[in-house]
Amino acid sequence: xxxxQKIEKANEEAVRRLTSGDPVLVDVAPAGEVIxxxxxxxxxxxxxxxxxxxxxxAQQGAIIGMVIYEGWAEGPEEARAKLEKxxxxxxxxxxxxxxxxxxxxxSPSAPVWVVENRAFGNxxxxxxxxxxQQFGEFSKDALDxxxxxxxxxxxxxxxxxxxxxxxxxxxxxxxALQMGDELxxxxxxxxxxxxxxxxxxxxxxxxxxERALPTxxxxxGHNLLFxxxxxxxxxxxxxxxxxxxYSTIVTAMARNGTDFGIRVSGLGDEWFTAPAPVVxxxxxxxxxxxxxxxxxxxxxxxxxxxxxxxxxxGAPGILTLVGGTPEEALEYTREMRKITSAxxxxxxxxxxxxxxxxVGIDIRKVVQTNVSPIIDTAIAHxxxxxxxxxxxxxRAPIECFKQALIAFSQKYNT
Amino acid sequence: xxxxQKIEKANEEAVRRLTSGDPVLVDVAPAGEVIxxxxxxxxxxxxxxxxxxxxxxAQQGAIIGMVIYEGWAEGPEEARAKLEKxxxxxxxxxxxxxxxxxxxxxSPSAPVWVVENRAFGNxxxxxxxxxxQQFGEFSKDALDxxxxxxxxxxxxxxxxxxxxxxxxxxxxxxxALQMGDELxxxxxxxxxxxxxxxxxxxxxxxxxxERALPTxxxxxGHNLLFxxxxxxxxxxxxxxxxxxxYSTIVTAMARNGTDFGIRVSGLGDEWFTAPAPVVxxxxxxxxxxxxxxxxxxxxxxxxxxxxxxxxxxGAPGILTLVGGTPEEALEYTREMRKITSAxxxxxxxxxxxxxxxxVGIDIRKVVQTNVSPIIDTAIAHxxxxxxxxxxxxxRAPIECFKQALIAFSQKYNT
Numbered sequence: 001x002x003x004x005q006k007i008e009k010a011n012e013e014a015v016r017r018l019t020s021g022d023p024v025l026v027d028v029a030p031a032g033e034v035i036x037x038x039x040x041x042x043x044x045x046x047x048x049x050x051x052x053x054x055x056x057x058a059q060q061g062a063i064i065g066m067v068i069y070e071g072w073a074e075g076p077e078e079a080r081a082k083l084e085k086x087x088x089x090x091x092x093x094x095x096x097x098x099x100x101x102x103x104x105x106x107s108p109s110a111p112v113w114v115v116e117n118r119a120f121g122n123x124x125x126x127x128x129x130x131x132x133q134q135f136g137e138f139s140k141d142a143l144d145x146x147x148x149x150x151x152x153x154x155x156x157x158x159x160x161x162x163x164x165x166x167x168x169x170x171x172x173x174x175x176a177l178q179m180g181d182e183l184x185x186x187x188x189x190x191x192x193x194x195x196x197x198x199x200x201x202x203x204x205x206x207x208x209x210e211r212a213l214p215t216x217x218x219x220x221g222h223n224l225l226f227x228x229x230x231x232x233x234x235x236x237x238x239x240x241x242x243x244x245x246y247s248t249i250v251t252a253m254a255r256n257g258t259d260f261g262i263r264v265s266g267l268g269d270e271w272f273t274a275p276a277p278v279v280x281x282x283x284x285x286x287x288x289x290x291x292x293x294x295x296x297x298x299x300x301x302x303x304x305x306x307x308x309x310x311x312x313x314g315a316p317g318i319l320t321l322v323g324g325t326p327e328e329a330l331e332y333t334r335e336m337r338k339i340t341s342a343x344x345x346x347x348x349x350x351x352x353x354x355x356x357x358x359v360g361i362d363i364r365k366v367v368q369t370n371v372s373p374i375i376d377t378a379i380a381h382x383x384x385x386x387x388x389x390x391x392x393x394x395r396a397p398i399e400c401f402k403q404a405l406i407a408f409s410q411k412y413n414t
Numbered sequence: 415x416x417x418x419q420k421i422e423k424a425n426e427e428a429v430r431r432l433t434s435g436d437p438v439l440v441d442v443a444p445a446g447e448v449i450x451x452x453x454x455x456x457x458x459x460x461x462x463x464x465x466x467x468x469x470x471x472a473q474q475g476a477i478i479g480m481v482i483y484e485g486w487a488e489g490p491e492e493a494r495a496k497l498e499k500x501x502x503x504x505x506x507x508x509x510x511x512x513x514x515x516x517x518x519x520x521s522p523s524a525p526v527w528v529v530e531n532r533a534f535g536n537x538x539x540x541x542x543x544x545x546x547q548q549f550g551e552f553s554k555d556a557l558d559x560x561x562x563x564x565x566x567x568x569x570x571x572x573x574x575x576x577x578x579x580x581x582x583x584x585x586x587x588x589x590a591l592q593m594g595d596e597l598x599x600x601x602x603x604x605x606x607x608x609x610x611x612x613x614x615x616x617x618x619x620x621x622x623x624e625r626a627l628p629t630x631x632x633x634x635g636h637n638l639l640f641x642x643x644x645x646x647x648x649x650x651x652x653x654x655x656x657x658x659x660y661s662t663i664v665t666a667m668a669r670n671g672t673d674f675g676i677r678v679s680g681l682g683d684e685w686f687t688a689p690a691p692v693v694x695x696x697x698x699x700x701x702x703x704x705x706x707x708x709x710x711x712x713x714x715x716x717x718x719x720x721x722x723x724x725x726x727x728g729a730p731g732i733l734t735l736v737g738g739t740p741e742e743a744l745e746y747t748r749e750m751r752k753i754t755s756a757x758x759x760x761x762x763x764x765x766x767x768x769x770x771x772x773v774g775i776d777i778r779k780v781v782q783t784n785v786s787p788i789i790d791t792a793i794a795h796x797x798x799x800x801x802x803x804x805x806x807x808x809r810a811p812i813e814c815f816k817q818a819l820i821a822f823s824q825k826y827n828t
């Protein structure tokens with residue numbers, strides 16, 4: 001086989017794995033109990049590796065929040081001092097089979113979604129989705145949302161899941177894609193369908209009403225609830241795609257608000273980074289582009305598996321959030337076919353005649369076509385201490401793909 | 415004012431009423447308790463008035479089913495004999511502020527959705543949605559579904575609703591239209607959202623688990639559940655539009671499988687009928703167009719208020735059921751603007767750039783443009799005794815609109 005054939009064969013295997021993922025929600029458990037290598041006095045974060053001093057304002061704010069939440073500091077000044085002295089270890093989620101939206105911070109006592117990919121036996125983890133602490137806010141109110149998750153909602157879900165023995169997520173994903181979700185910033189359908197299933201499970205598990213009722217209210221009232229599940233699914237689906245020799249398929253896109261990084265199957269766990277770009281978006285009242293930090297979050301794992309902006313043509317409901325017209329949204333989705341290797345056999349979009357979602361971003365195609373993956377995403381403030389300020393669209397920096405292609409050429413002598 | 419001005423003014427008022435409906439689910443109650451004039455030994459049916467002998471096979475089958483269900487006969491032969499002798503009174507749902515999908519049969523002990531239009535104080539009613547008895551099947555299995563509704567599901571919903579004091583339905587309708595429902599044959603989103611609201615209400619009402627759990631399972635497992643609610647909403651919204659002098663706006667489209675009938679605001683409760691047309695559709699395995707009955711059901715109340723095929727462009731997920739392409743669906747929705755008077759201020763379709771749904775079918779515009787309202791609908795068998803056999807698209811017969819326009823000219827000397 002010549003090199004081109006070896007690449008094609010490797011990418012076929014990558015796509016086979018990408019399209020045969022079978023994600024099952026098996027637990028909602030404290031991170032320290034389930035995430036390998038997540039130790040005491042450690043916080044994991046979104047994006048490629050980064051030290052405290054280079055972190056953007058929102059990620060610093062979110063980490064300060066987690067330090068207070070864990071009781072490792074009384075207030076922000078003490079937290080900041082400890083972080084500056086290196087007393088809290090900071091590592092990327094992606095180095096622990098985990099992902100987190102926006103700042104992405106995970107600390108040991110915070111419960112995470114645990115998703116098992118039953119086709120390959122691996123597990124992945126994602127933190128709770130909310131609109132404040134993960135955006136950099138560390139007020140008592142912001143942290144109280146984390147405490148309710150830890151003390152009420154997550155334990156109730158855990159109890160119900162244990163009774164039901166896990167919940168297959170592909171049926172929800174397949175349906176939600178036919179109901180206008182793109183599974184990155186629009187989760188109205190998936191969250192609602194998930195809440196339906198959990199309401200039955202909570203009833204079956206005879207959870208005490210004092211915990212059952214607030215959990216049902218939380219589930220039915222949180223229209224981005226499923227984002228955490230979708231991200232854990234994305235990570236669970238992509239992890240088995242890592243380390244296929246000769247494959248040029250992207251296995252991760254992640255941003256920490258300072259750097260944008262990608263990983264490529266045939267290049268193992270190496271990160272190829274470029275400065276995190278500006279998001280072109282719409283802002284909540286009181287905020288503008290001047291307030292915005294740069295692109296942030298592990299949530300681009302959604303686009304890595306073909307959701308998010310890759311399927312935005314099937315999700316026009318999201319346009320009030322991120323801007324643009326239905327026609328532009330359809331065009332983005334069609335454009336992504338140019339840089340991907342296959343269409344998914346069961347994840348389908350009615351608005352595109354039930355075409356499969358585009359999967360398997362090929363770094364060669366990105367560089368050859370000069371078409372960069374498009375991502376829809378929320379926007380955090382540039383400074384610590386704020387909740388969500390907006391949402392929009394952004395392109396992955398093409399430099400990451402060029403660097404990766406050069407590294408690929410060097411490794412495989414192409 | 416000349417006649418044209420009088421018509422315009424009347425139609426403005428009709429549209430004002432059509433677009434200001436505020437439907438609230440207030441009860442799920444035995445029909446005989448709540449539907450005015452529904453007496454013992456009476457069954458109401460879909461479509462314009464029709465006697466037993468002219469009824470189509472599916473409607474006869476459904477009525478036989480209800481006679482057995484009520485215990486007025488032991489089996490189909492006895493039921494048929496009583497019906498032929500006129501011992502059971504048959505009247506249209508529409509004459510009782512009620513609607514029913516397909517055969518539409520309502521009998522006194524069958525619980526119905528009770529929707530109050532809080533903007534006008536009127537109430538409307540719709541029967542349970544299921545895929546067997548209302549299509550003409552009268553087997554024990556088919557009737558057992560009605561019994562579970564009567565004995566378990568409906569009483570549980572009633573108990574929960576009484577505790578919560580009613581549920582506003584516009585928030586669900588608005589959201590569902592942004593999630594790919596068209597609210598006639600696709601109710602995936604509305605049913606799921608409704609199920610979550612009721613799960614909370616059932617928990618709050620402390621319903622016994624032996625009834626709560628099967629009801630939660632019923633709610634979460636029935637993706638056409640909301641059709642009955644949407645139809646009751648449609649009827650509750652259109653009833654206040656009846657009897658506006660000079661208005662040419664359609665207030666009902668309904669079919670009994672033999673006749674297709676419409677009512678017009680300025681023409682009161684008169685029906686204008688033509689033979690029910692053939693539905694152009696897709697069939698379930700084992701059935702074909704040769705088996706199909708003609709167009710049937712009160713469910714075209716959905717199109718009367720601007721849902722169903724009028725919004726099918728925003729609901730491409732339905733196309734696996736009824737056939738066609740996303741582009742054709744968008745074109746149907748745009749075409750309906752030609753025969754309607756306004757767009758709805760809050761019922762919006764993301765796929766059409768968040769345009770409002772088209773409301774207020776004007777019989778003048780239908781006749782002038784020769785564009786007839788399009789309806790998406792399920793298909794019943796031509797003979798009694800069968801469940802659902804397919805679904806598709808159909809045009810309202812233009813003769814109904816021509817007759818109505820002639821009657822209008824005669825009444826108002828135009």
